[in-house]
Amino acid sequence: MTAPTGTRTTGTRPARLRTVRPRVAPLRPAGRTSKPRRSVLLTVLTGIVVLYSLVPLLWLVINATKTQPSLLSSFGLWFDGDFALWDNIQRTLTYNDGIFVRWLSNTLFYVVLGAGGATLLSAVGGYGLAKFNFPGKRGVFAVVIGAVAVPGTALAVPTFLMFSQMGLTNTPWAVVIPSLISPFGLYLMWTFAAEAIPDELLEAARLDGAGEFRIFFRVCLPLLAPGLVTVLLFTSVATWNNYFLPLIMLKDPDWYPLTVGLNAWNAQAITAGGDVVFNLVITGSLLTIVPLIAAFLLLQRYWQSGLAAGGVKG
């Protein structure tokens, strides 16, 4: 019994080494260090995913250039009729006394306050959990991990009932306050702070007589920057796209974010006597995603590094 296993193990080990080594050992010539091998299957799969994500975007861009009648009478994935993009944009911005602009500024307001606040809270909380020991830390950890698993949508109705008792529904706070809570952001900052801030640095700062707040804001916050940007992007996207929460919290169109507002425009088509404005809904959607795309392109570097950091530790 022992003999065969012995031979088998000794037999497999060198074999494994042998198969591994050729991939690593023949070092690639200098200069062409990172040319990954192509896999047809992966390329095709990635191609499909790219198509899947780009075609709707292409559709959106193309159809934003059409008038309402030509929208309905032409093929979806190609241009048709007059190039009405500028006209559509102008009408989107002025339709219903320019309510779109109001919705845009509402959305910005929610993002700045909600996502900004969520990022700050995540940073403070994550740093505290990573660098301080206190009783109940494991409990907090369990709660945070559990909270990551609960989608915000599931909490929207209970939150609504609670907020309406507090008289907060139909005010912007009903959207901002729930947006401040980001369990995932907290978790990310926690793992990021544990990695990025050496304990020695904190000790040195304390020895030099710096207060805890000073240490956090002057020493640690700069070290946390990549993580902060990641969390900021995450929470901004979540708040920008937030639909269900504002839908049930807000009844006054003056406080709608873009998502709920555009849906209201879309619903005009199913209303008796309603004004059918599919072209404005499409153009409005295009305008809505432009800031998000811009934010992604500008902050892409941080986003990647932050994700990787979270991934390694997570």
Place this chain on the structure above:
Amino acid sequence: MIRQRRRSVFTALAGALALVLAACGSGGSDTGTQEQFSAEDVQAALDAGGTIKVWAWEPTLKQVVADFQQKYPKVKVELVNAGTGDKQYTALQNAIAAGSGVPDVAQIEYYALPQFALAKSMTDLKSFEADKFEGTFSTGPWTSVHAGEGIFGLPMDSGPMALFYNKEVFDKHGIAVPTTWDEYATAARALHTADPKVYITSDTGDAGFTTSMIWQAGGKPYKVDGTNVKIDFSDEGSQRFTTMWQQLISEKLVSPVNGWSDQWYQGLGDGSIATLVIGAWMPANLQSGVAAGAGKWRVAPMPQWEAGGKATAENGGSGLSIPTAGANKALAYAFTKYATAEEGATTRTKGGAFPATTAELSSQEFLNAEFPYFGGQKANEVLAQSAKDVVGGWSYLPFQVYANSIFNDTVGKAYVSDTKLSDGLKAWQEASAKYGKDQGFAVN
């Protein structure tokens, strides 16, 4: 796709929760006698002024609010579009359950009104002597705002049904416009044979359409007496409809395009959907949504079950109601009255809405209006006649909003599988009855 599905599940949950909560709340808050308001009280409220909040999606109300504020400068009306149809009802139920943020006036479709009335969420307008409006409104909508002994809203618009058809398509293939449902089925076959791209109409399962069709056929599947409810889709009227419509579905003669979608608007414009049997509010939507159909469409009376008949039904339509939780009911009533029975009715008709008042329906200006969209036809003559011929005795369930929300899970199957329409209706009946029992109704 997944996101959307999840969202709709939660919306449904939210709605269900709200319904349960509303049902719970109504049990305890039944105060019995209602406060009475005289005409002087209402006038006093107008003189004193104040602010009221109105939840409505009807576009013509914007002008009505402006006029009202001009007439009564001390009154401010906040007109809020809190969603269309069931979205607004969910919001309204939520607000009522939560006890805050309830509007002073709410637009509620006739099919949904019994639900709010029975839960006592809406004020019985008999406390404002609204019964004196008997005769002011046409019979269909006036019956629709009644529930039991009470009047729970004033009719704002109505949707007596008619046949809207694309004349160009019928002329091109030399097919006569149907006047009976038999002719309708024959025309459906002829059109689709002449051009496989053309369908007589589109239908993928629409609770409002199905119930209205059964209504016209003389069916009375819902019988409601307080909390005693009977649901029975095996009566003759219901069978009449299912037998005829089943032919169209089985022979694939109805276009599988969802109503109110962009393809639907497209089909109405390019001639591939040749007719609509729908409420009289449709002209405004055709004009704004189907510019390509201008001059091609016409209006004819609804096809009949018996040649020479005159039966019609209501499809859609809504009234304004005053939630019991509202703060300023006298002022709310003043606005409701203005918007539905007084100057507002005229303003709204001019704005393209289909009226519910007999005065507007019989005014020469209204009847003689020529619609360039309908090739100069005096379409209102047909529609106003339809309003007079609505079959009486119809009622909706006191939980029709929920029932309609599950229509596609049950009857919808008949459109996409081998399930028969009549079996689908049976499944709908059972599912509705089960829900009703869970809500505390005595069903069947």
